Amino acid sequence: MSDVLAVTEHRRGELRDVSHELITAGRQLADATGGDLHLAVISGNVEEYAEKLDRRGVTEIHTVDYGEEFNHDVYVQAIEALYDAIGPQYVIAPNTVNGLDYAPAVAQRLDLPLVTDAVDMTVDDGLSVTREFYAGKTEGDVDVAGEGALVTIRPGEWPGAEGVGDAVVDAFDVEVDEGAVRSTVTGYQEVGAGDVDISEAEVLVSVGRGIEEEENIALIEELADAMGATVSSSRPIVDNGWLPQDRQVGQSGKKVTPDVYIAIGISGAVQHVAGMKGSDTIIAINNDPSAPIFDIADYGIVDDLFDVVPALTEEFE
Amino acid sequence: MKILVTVTEVAEADDEFEIDGLSIDERYLTYDLNEWDNYAVEEAVQIGEEHDDVEVVTATVGPERAEETIRQALAKGADRAVRVWDDQLADATMIDAATKARLLAAVAEEEDPDLVLAGVQSNDVAFGATGVALAAELGFEWAAVVNQLDLDADAGVASVHRELEGGVEELTDVELPAVLTIQTGINEPRYASLRGIRQAQSKPLDVHAPADLGVDLGESTLSLTSLEEPETESNVTLFEGSAEETASELAEFLKERGVGV
Known part of the structure; x- marks a missing residue:
């Protein structure tokens, strides 16, 4: 129970930059705990994403081939199943609009302390997370009691991971309870396509x-x-x-x-x-x-x- | 139909401030209704104006000082308010999202709302987690960062736009009952009328301790251990002098770079 699980993010067929930043942040945590770094790739073209995410420092990439686009009910179920299978100490996710659409629910279901919008993390006696307070005017350290935690990391704070890795890719089977999927994405819309770009x-x-x-x-x-x-x-x-x-x-x-x-x-x-x-x-x-x-x-x-x-x-x- | 709106009081720091221990010195703080919650209250009040028999109830985890903020929400058109607080909450350096979710869920279970609206985040702590944590605690469906809402109460569905990054919106149908976290810009929050402010004084505002709601707080999982002003790495070159002088220097600088010539 010293491993780290990082949940990557994609949208409309593209991995988002924060996914590679999560590898760097996850590696930083795993180095401190002496554990392995696992990635979760959920929905969409998971094999292509897994290939692009195989950077230095990643131990194992778990792909959940279910659905195309982000759906929080699917993510919550998949992360819960992965958590039970891997037993990581820490779970990290992006502090994005979608990250904040599932992370609090996952924390609640797994009874994990949640700290969002991290700009730095250290592990000493336990986990300490640095984040901003008072609309960016101050910065503080939040100590987390207990063993595990779920942390969302601010995009752009960690550099994207580089180097070619040799991660094991694990096609992870999740039996999604479709009755518990109670919201449906019906489309996307680009906003403000005006005269001026x-x-x-x-x-x-x-x-x-x-x-x-x-x-x-x-x-x-x-x-x-x-x-x-x-x-x-x-x-x-x-x-x-x-x-x-x-x-x-x-x-x-x-x-x-x-x-x-x-x-x-x-x-x-x-x-x-x-x-x-x-x-x-x-x-x-x-x-x-x-x-x-x-x-x-x-x-x-x-x-x-x-x-x-x-x-x-x-x-x- | 009943709509529960979570309302929080936030602290805003002056431009110049001093830190006292784990907080900004009270002298430099101003308390106000959280900006995102202002939009959530407006959205609930507008739904009430468009549909028959809608009751809008606000729920707050906060000290007595927050009642001024709660009265603002009542003055804008909410019907009733519930506030939860006790000494243990007052003593905590941080109240985590799970604790807030449990307290608000206890209120929601008593109120039995069809829809819960929460702000996306608070201005001061900005965890952005309470609404979704509350949904998970209640077993409600949810949607985070909603900037458009069409409610079909008969069908039991909320059709929402979620504001993703980079100018893209996700269109989602959410089954009710649900918690929606409301983004700024979804509507134009009203100013309270004088009549509204007067009426707000006599609207019910019930106060409960967590124990009254059957919530045992337990030990806090998070604690704030330091607070400081971040060191800045500013390399800015300032133009100095009167407005005419600085404007003239800046204009010269820009023209040298081919701007406006």
Whole structure:
């Protein structure tokens, strides 16, 4: 009982990057416990996924060939069956929308302590998980009492595993109780296929909560017009209906990589940063010098956007 | 039809703050209704406006201070509230999702709702686990991160959109009774009217200890052992001066790189 089981993730025929990150995180835990690293690959083209997941450090890959796409009721049953068969000490899963759709239910069914959104893990006397508190303003260590645990890991925190492995592939048979599958995926929908594709823009002027009122969005549009740039935004602006959904940069919106990204009144929450950190040059305008956006910005102005933005527009007119 | 909405009070830290032990110093904290729960309450109230005979009950695990937050939900249109708390909960450094799920499940078993709405996560602790853990505890079906909800109460099905990463939504039919965790942006939460705020003062708010609900808390599986401000690795170059000066410097910098020329 020192093994680690990592549950990989795929969507619409593609393995997601976090699956390879789970191998790195799982290996880190297994090295600390002196155990083996097992992967679970559930639904879809499991053989193809298993081949792509055979990286250095993986001991065994368990494939559950049942259904095509993610269904949490199937995942919960499959993970429970794998847990009983393997008897791992720790189970890890991605802290994604789908990960959070099954991990709490699995923890409840297996009576395992659950810690979500881990950015680091150490095993000493027991497991200790580092995660953020107070909307990313602080970081704390959570100690887990008892032997086992289920932990979800934040995507992008561990590097993806590399190297060719020599894992054993085990076609694992789960008798899925179909009566317990009480939700059905009926389709997928791409959101916001508007006229503007912000992921193609070379210069983005991006606006966040700091703009305060809908009518102030005009200030940002005037600046973008004067600069020949495209307007994008962080989540709250779209939630408020002030800009259409296809303008949203971030984890649930679009990933952008412009030459220049100007973040105006955006604090820089991790979900937003995930969508724009690949930009060439990042410029932040924000009146809060401790805003996390300044941690990734190359250039910045700490001042009231309502003073800076009109002045900047004037410079380009 | 009865809808139970889980409502939590969250602490928001000022831009500048000090840490006192395992928490941010009270002086730098402001308490408010959790942003995600605000959308969940709105969704429940809207369902109540669209259907006949809907009762909306809120359930909260939290201290007496949270009653201000609960009254906000009542002022927006919830009918009744239940709050659960005791000294043991107050003393814990962390309350894990399983404990919250057991407490909320005990409330749900008394209330017998057709639908439970929870926020996707809380602003401050952000475990994002209570709703799904609650569903598992109750034996309800569930869906996490819902940003569109169409309820067919007669057929006993909720047709939802789940907001996945990267601008993709999953369309799912969920059998009732179910727990749905509600994402921000699903609706436009209302502001409480003055009349609503007045009425909220006289709406029932029942308080229970876990023991009253037959829940034995046991030992906590999680404990917070440290809290600190993360070290930042900022390499930012700041433009300094008045707004006119910084705007002019930034414009010059951008023009040198071919922007707007």
